[in-house]
Amino acid sequence: MKPVRTWAVAILLPLLLSLLAPALAGVPSSPPVIAAHPPGAAIASGHALATEAGLQILRAGGNAFDAAVTVSATLSVVEPISSGLGGGGFFLLHDARTGKDVFLDARETSPEAATPARFLDAAGALDRNRSENGPWSAGIPGLPAALVELAHKYGKLPLATTLAPAIRIARDGFPVYARMESGYGERRAVMERYPGTRAVFLADGHPPKVGETFRQPDLARTLQAIADKGFDGFYRGPVADRLLAGVRAEGGKWTAAELAGYRIREREPLRFLYHQWTITTAPPPSSGGVALAEILQMASGWDLRALDPAHRVHILVEAMRRAYRDRTIHLGDPDFVRVPxxxxxxxxxxxxxxASINPDKATPSSLLPGQPAPLEDNETTHFSIIDRDGNRVSATQTINLLYGSGLVAPGTGVLLNDEMDDFALKPGTPNAFGVMGFAANAPKPGKRMLSSMAPTFMESPDKVAILGSPGGSRIITEVLLGILGYDDGLTAQQVTQVPRFHHQWLPDVISAENGALDPATVKALQAMGHTVNAGEAPWGNMQTVEWDKRGNTLSGGSDPRNPVGKAAVLPQP
Known part of the structure; x- marks a missing residue:
């Protein structure tokens, strides 16, 4: 992978335009032709099987929302390391017929029994084993309800059709890939505690190996129950009974009423302007949209393209620092707390x-630094879709850490999330991603934990881009750099290759992929007072599609950091 340096583009684009200016001076101007509809459809997702399944549904007459059901469900089968029916997600939708944008909040909710005291050890410290592993770490899943909502309210095809590819792949299997094998190795000690998990992941007598066929017959039956009975196929009846029994057998406590009472929240997306772009993105309980709005609007006070690399990074880092501080203090579930x-x-x-940013000097973060934030390159997943009518979906879904809680409820094939760790279980104590929270993000029955997921639309007079990425607390800065990449004129594929750097207030350090910052830039940032870790492994898995209305072309980009992802364009028949 050869990453694209945005500052290089910032230098070359103006130079190219200046060279072309004399040749264009004598050409009569005419209004640009702006296409009303895309010339086909495009999908980018974290796994080629999910992308192909979505294209199959589009060919069968489905719209972007039908394809989203298929892609989401298929990712739930082929990426158990990242997402699944036992987790949740956010779905940002654009209905081309009405012009309306809507945000479907399918975030998990806190069980009534999961009080903060449940997550403290005898000494009053956060019990990370309980917050990250097993039944107490799991919130009530939201993803199955999202599939039903998408199909019934926005799609054209029945669930029996849109879930068929995922059911087939779960039943017949798919080849194990490297991330699955290595991720299982990291979580093996936890996953093999539970008989339901052993039945799935040790079905052949040994852990998943690259190239072997991985089958999930119980998960196929659970998907079939949703196809047959919709919401009740998961949240009531035999599947619900097995989920409850599986949690109870391991010492946890869910209730039938909590499962049956789960509801999707339909929310108004967050919108703001950056240069010529209208940015439509995730509202709370995501922190992503608010943080993006803060960072980009702070940064708009400078011409980032005109800055040298060190000052460009410095300004963005200072904006990140302030936005993440606000994330920690103010943000939570708007159904429970007032979020300004x-x-x-x-x-x-x-x-x-x-006004508080010194353009030449770092502002130290207010509190003592915590522990370095772990990467989440293998966890969470994202997909982007646009159809021939202009309907759009930007969706990010997750089970939180690698393989979630590690617990599969016997007989369901459903790997439960460990999203309870995203609450502020002990105020002022960092979670698995090194971010802290306080009262606004404390657990309460039915409350949704704060997230960084940031599915996003960008629209200018002549372009539409759909983007998002996994990455834990780094999702926000990955999407930020993607937005800046599009603003710099990069293609969809180039946007996925942009080198990544990150700052989240605490710990007070700039994290950067190896090679993202050259030695001179690192030295200049250090001279400004920054601490820089410039040698981290690559992170993230951006999936994006773009519609150029002026040329009426579609393109997609799939992050080369994830070799099993795929972006594909389906031409107009």
Missing amino acids: VARLASADYAAGLR
Whole structure:
């Protein structure tokens, strides 16, 4: 992979335009032709089988929302390391017929029994084993409800059709890939505690091996129950009974009422302007949209393209620092706490924060640094879809850490999430991703934990881009750099290759992929007072599609950091 340096593009694009200017000076101007509909459809997802399954549904007459059901369910089968029916997600939708954008919140919810005291050890410290592993770490899943909502309210095809590819792949199997094998190795000690998990992942007598066929017959039957009975196929009846029994057998406590009472929340997306782009993105309980609005509006006070690499990174890092501080203090589930979204996302608020940025010197973070934030390159997944009518989906779904809680409820094939760790279980104590929280993100019955997932649309007068990525607390900065890549004129594939760097207030360090920052830039940043870790392994898995209305072309980009992902364009028949 040869990453694209955005500052290189910033230098070359103006130079190219200046060279072309004399030749264009004598050409009569005419209004650009802007296409009303895309010339086909495009899908980018974290696994080729999911992308191909989505294209199959589009060929069968489905729309982007039908394809989203198929891609989401297929990813739940082929990426157990990243997401699944036992987790949740966010779905950002654009209905081309009405012009309406809507945000489907399928985030997991806290069980009533999961009080903060349940996650403390005898000394009053956070019990990380309980918050990250097994039944107590799992929230009530939301993804199955999202599949039903998408199909019934927005799709054209029945669930029996859109879930058929995922059911077939779960039943017949798919080849194990390297991330599955290595991830199992990291989580093996936890996963093999539970008989339901052993029945799935040790079915052949040994852990998954690259190239072997991995089959999940119980998961196929659970998907079939959803296809047959919709919401009740998962949240009531035999599947629900098995989920409850599986959690109870390992010492946890869910109730039938909590499962049956789960509901999707339909929310108004967050919108703001950056240069010529309208950015439509995730509202709380995601912190992603608010943080993006803060960072980009702070950064808009500088011409980033005109800055040298070190100052460009410095300005963005200072904006990241301030946005992540606000994330920690203010954000939570808006159904339970008052989140000052309008103020935090306003241009005036950003201007006030911008005024506190010294353009040549780092601002030390307020508190003592915590532990370095672990990577989440193998966890969570994202897909982007646009259809021939212009309907769009940007969706990010997860079970949190590698293989979630590690617990498969026997007889269901459902690997449960460990999203309870995303709550502030002990105020002021960092979670698995090194981010902290306080009262706004404390668990309460039915409450949704704060997330960084940031499915996003970008729209200018002549372009539409759909993007998102996994990455834990780094999702926000990955999407940020993707937005800046599109703003710099990069193609969809180039956007996925942009080198990544990150700052999240605490720990007070710039993290960067190996090679993302050259030695001179690192030295200049250090001279400004930054601590820089410039040698980290690559992270993230961006999936994006772009519609160029002026040329009426579609393109997709799939992150080369993930070799099993795929972006594909389906031409207009």
